[in-house]
Amino acid sequence: MCGIIGIIGKAPVTPLLVDALKRLEYRGYDSSGVATLVNGHIERRRAEGKLVNLEARLAQAPLPGIIGIGHTRWATHGKPSERNAHPIATDRVAIVHNGIIENFQELKDELTAEGRRFDSDTDTEVVAQLLTSYLERQMSPEEAIAKAMDRLRGAFALVALFGGRHDLLIGARRGSSLAVGYGDGEMYIGTDALALAPFTSRVSYLEDDDWAVLKADGCAVYQGTKPVERPIKKSGLSGALMGKGNHQHFMLKEIHEQPAVIGDTLHSYLDPATRSVRMPAMPVDWSKVSRVTMTACGTAFYACMVAKYWFEKLARLPVEIEVASEFRYREPPLPEGGVCIAVSQSGETVDTLEALRYAKNQKQTLLSVVNVPESAIARLSNAVLLTRAGPEIGVASTKAFTTQLVVLLAAAISAGLARGTLSRADEERLALAMIELPARINETLNMEEDYRRIAENTLAGARDVLYLGRGASYPVALEGALKLKELSYIHAEGYAGGEMKHGPIALIDDAVPVVVVAPTDAIFDKIASNFEQVRARGGKLVLLSDKAGVARLGAKAETSIALPDIDPVVAPILYTVAVQLLAYYTALAKGTDIDQPRNLAKSVTVE
Ligand code: F6R
Numbered sequence: 001m002c003g004i005i006g007i008i009g010k011a012p013v014t015p016l017l018v019d020a021l022k023r024l025e026y027r028g029y030d031s032s033g034v035a036t037l038v039n040g041h042i043e044r045r046r047a048e049g050k051l052v053n054l055e056a057r058l059a060q061a062p063l064p065g066i067i068g069i070g071h072t073r074w075a076t077h078g079k080p081s082e083r084n085a086h087p088i089a090t091d092r093v094a095i096v097h098n099g100i101i102e103n104f105q106e107l108k109d110e111l112t113a114e115g116r117r118f119d120s121d122t123d124t125e126v127v128a129q130l131l132t133s134y135l136e137r138q139m140s141p142e143e144a145i146a147k148a149m150d151r152l153r154g155a156f157a158l159v160a161l162f163g164g165r166h167d168l169l170i171g172a173r174r175g176s177s178l179a180v181g182y183g184d185g186e187m188y189i190g191t192d193a194l195a196l197a198p199f200t201s202r203v204s205y206l207e208d209d210d211w212a213v214l215k216a217d218g219c220a221v222y223q224g225t226k227p228v229e230r231p232i233k234k235s236g237l238s239g240a241l242m243g244k245g246n247h248q249h250f251m252l253k254e255i256h257e258q259p260a261v262i263g264d265t266l267h268s269y270l271d272p273a274t275r276s277v278r279m280p281a282m283p284v285d286w287s288k289v290s291r292v293t294m295t296a297c298g299t300a301f302y303a304c305m306v307a308k309y310w311f312e313k314l315a316r317l318p319v320e321i322e323v324a325s326e327f328r329y330r331e332p333p334l335p336e337g338g339v340c341i342a343v344s345q346s347g348e349t350v351d352t353l354e355a356l357r358y359a360k361n362q363k364q365t366l367l368s369v370v371n372v373p374e375s376a377i378a379r380l381s382n383a384v385l386l387t388r389a390g391p392e393i394g395v396a397s398t399k400a401f402t403t404q405l406v407v408l409l410a411a412a413i414s415a416g417l418a419r420g421t422l423s424r425a426d427e428e429r430l431a432l433a434m435i436e437l438p439a440r441i442n443e444t445l446n447m448e449e450d451y452r453r454i455a456e457n458t459l460a461g462a463r464d465v466l467y468l469g470r471g472a473s474y475p476v477a478l479e480g481a482l483k484l485k486e487l488s489y490i491h492a493e494g495y496a497g498g499e500m501k502h503g504p505i506a507l508i509d510d511a512v513p514v515v516v517v518a519p520t521d522a523i524f525d526k527i528a529s530n531f532e533q534v535r536a537r538g539g540k541l542v543l544l545s546d547k548a549g550v551a552r553l554g555a556k557a558e559t560s561i562a563l564p565d566i567d568p569v570v571a572p573i574l575y576t577v578a579v580q581l582l583a584y585y586t587a588l589a590k591g592t593d594i595d596q597p598r599n600l601a602k603s604v605t606v607e
Pocket of ligand 1: 298301343344345346347348352397482486603
């Protein structure tokens, strides 16, 4: 989604605004812009496309000013163009906005009837025009914002810059995140602590319906007309974290970080010395829970799918899973004393957040598995299970997913112990399998060239690719297909191996590569049959298995990779790395924009 930044500085702010936008660009990248005050007047530079276009514009026409706002956009209303790029401004106020103003048409009709002329196709412009209308009625900026908050519906984070006010920025949020950074005689406001990281580590997080008045020496926060306190916290993030290191893309760097961040996450949830699970205190007695509901979107939803296998197998606990955007509108009845687990890297995904709100209204205990501790989903939850993935900048999720799986497996083991379905010996065996993961993933990463070869020779030229898996490898097949379509724009689908013969098998011919995710587990024979069914129809098989699996089926595949041997319970985590590498190298061979794929955005804060 969009990234926003505002700075009250002591020196020209445009370079700092652009610097912050670079850190926010992963959220949305179809256009960008900055606005400052020059001799009291609002001046803007905006450009369609990537931030480099804005930088080129600024090189031609520099923008002075010591107070300003900036934006990088993921279009919701109005196509990506310079005209629709933020900041959206009148002569009185300039606005940067993340989210959607749901009642924009009603407000636009009203404002048009007042004689106001709209210059863009954005919903954001109603905010700029509404504030201008209030300012022209002699309201102060503070009064105008407070009044506008009452009129705006939807989810949004906004920052406003006012003509003639070198000392003032006002931010407001409902639904979308907004953080205030405290400097030394300088103030910052932005989408998240990551955007503010190089400027300051002293950060406060606004709550829903807050509006914040920033002056050079501090910030006052209000809800309605009532002043409220938002504590200043020390953010552990550093701007240095944002580099790609020696890697060509953030995604590749993040794939390679997995042994380390899985190690960090394991450290929080396991005691390696005793090989036991170590969960934080939780408001859940697993032995009394009758059903778990899990909800999430996209890749995070596939984490729920894998976790369903784990909770049901290891803890004999029924789990219902559903994508968050459907779950909340289906209005399912949820059992008294039930537990709802939301999974989200960003902790801001609005569909997941609203699904969790629904579960809260149904009196469920809310657990969340998130990567951002201060996020809205974390704050709504009764207990938070943090993943230790660190900032994920590549738009396609990689290390967030595998760390989510680690946390969910630890939770499933702890539920199994509480319910008496796992013994201490089982716990030791499972803990040991988890402890081995970073080393096995490293071995997989050392075979990168094999993945590159398959990507270049077999996948990159295909129009369609199928992925098959069974049991907990089925969600891995779905994740492999999602990664491939996101990154390479090749049409790809994942299927449960046994489901092939019920329809999708019609797609098989010698032009369709079929990636089979098949660790040798209890149902290996079943996926082996599905493998043969594809082979009998001339499909090009790519086998991902272990030594035993490749020994059995490898000769019949077009190509195969033997992954390291591993306990089948943790195989979904290891095999995910394999499908990530296939997708990455296919996209690399096709020359697509890997870190910022077309049409996508990180942190989807609109419905
Ligand atoms: C895919 C991807 C998305 C996200 C989804 C949920 O690579 O990144 O499918 O997984 O948008 O995002 P979070 O986890 O932030 O809730």
